[in-house]
Amino acid sequence: MKLVFAGTPEVAVPALDALIASGRHEVAAVVTRPDAPAGRGRRMVASPVAERAEEAGIEVLKPARPRDEDFQARLREIAPDCCPVVAYGALLPKSALDIPARGWVNLHFSLLPAWRGAAPVQHSVMAGDEVTGASTFLIEEGLDSGPVYGVLTEEVRPTDTSGDLLTRLAFAGAGLLAATMDGIEDGTLHAVPQPADGITLAPKITVEDAQVQWSAPALRVDRVVRGCTPAPGAWTLFRGERLKLIQAVPVVDRADLAPGELSAAKNNVYVGTGSHAIELLWVQPQGKKPMRAADWARGVRIAPGELVGI
Numbered sequence: 001m002k003l004v005f006a007g008t009p010e011v012a013v014p015a016l017d018a019l020i021a022s023g024r025h026e027v028a029a030v031v032t033r034p035d036a037p038a039g040r041g042r043r044m045v046a047s048p049v050a051e052r053a054e055e056a057g058i059e060v061l062k063p064a065r066p067r068d069e070d071f072q073a074r075l076r077e078i079a080p081d082c083c084p085v086v087a088y089g090a091l092l093p094k095s096a097l098d099i100p101a102r103g104w105v106n107l108h109f110s111l112l113p114a115w116r117g118a119a120p121v122q123h124s125v126m127a128g129d130e131v132t133g134a135s136t137f138l139i140e141e142g143l144d145s146g147p148v149y150g151v152l153t154e155e156v157r158p159t160d161t162s163g164d165l166l167t168r169l170a171f172a173g174a175g176l177l178a179a180t181m182d183g184i185e186d187g188t189l190h191a192v193p194q195p196a197d198g199i200t201l202a203p204k205i206t207v208e209d210a211q212v213q214w215s216a217p218a219l220r221v222d223r224v225v226r227g228c229t230p231a232p233g234a235w236t237l238f239r240g241e242r243l244k245l246i247q248a249v250p251v252v253d254r255a256d257l258a259p260g261e262l263s264a265a266k267n268n269v270y271v272g273t274g275s276h277a278i279e280l281l282w283v284q285p286q287g288k289k290p291m292r293a294a295d296w297a298r299g300v301r302i303a304p305g306e307l308v309g310i
Helices: 010-022 048-055 069-078 120-127 162-186 218-227 293-300
Strands: 002-007 026-031 036-038 043-045 059-061 083-086 104-108 131-138 148-155 234-238 241-251 262-264 269-271 277-285
Touching (some): 010 026, 010 083, 010 162, 026 048, 104 162, 120 131, 131 162, 262 293, 269 293, 277 293
Parallel strands (some): 083 104
Antiparallel strands (some): 036 043, 262 269, 269 277
């Protein structure tokens, strides 16, 4: 088939690579979000998908909005059979959905209908799921509600951050998306409607969502830290400034600290929760680089009974 691939962040690049390498289909163009400011200098930078497409000599389309007439006119000129999508980042209007003969097929990082929305992997980790996966489905106007072509499953490991899990799903899902294109092309794969039961939503995780509540059990704190790593980053307040929590582990044999109470030894930093303590391993003070929690604690000289989260 002739394909137009839509995607934006680094997590979409493995799928683009898989489609380019398949040799069975032609990636005629790529649709991605416009260049955006990045880095300390805030210079305009192309998306990872745009950079990869340009390296491969593939035409790149960067509409401000998918409903733009110039973009849709160019898409009709290309006349794709199908448009595979991975984390494109913009809603597709019906006028765009109707252009490819076999529609737009999305690779979504959950076992639909679970975790429909922008942040399925983060919500899966934060909810304590033991198994998650990826799904390919035909995009409709509803939120991730279209019929499903294929799925794969992936174990959520006890120490997984959302970044760890998303990386594995991106590479495994790339193969799933390529196989889905093959099945659509040869007529062996047909989309099946999603069940009406089991729908959960996964809206974008905000900075406010990522603030740790120390009155919660240690298991919940652990899930929030892992689920919000690397973005937006779990955090708490220390002496009125934000302290980012990069890595922490529950400590089941220590329950002598009040919620939010700090205890620092030579090589360990503990914080009390609503159940047992957690040990902070890596933190990032406001305006500074990430550092070992023990080094941070020595620098700030934690007072006996001092609290975080206030």
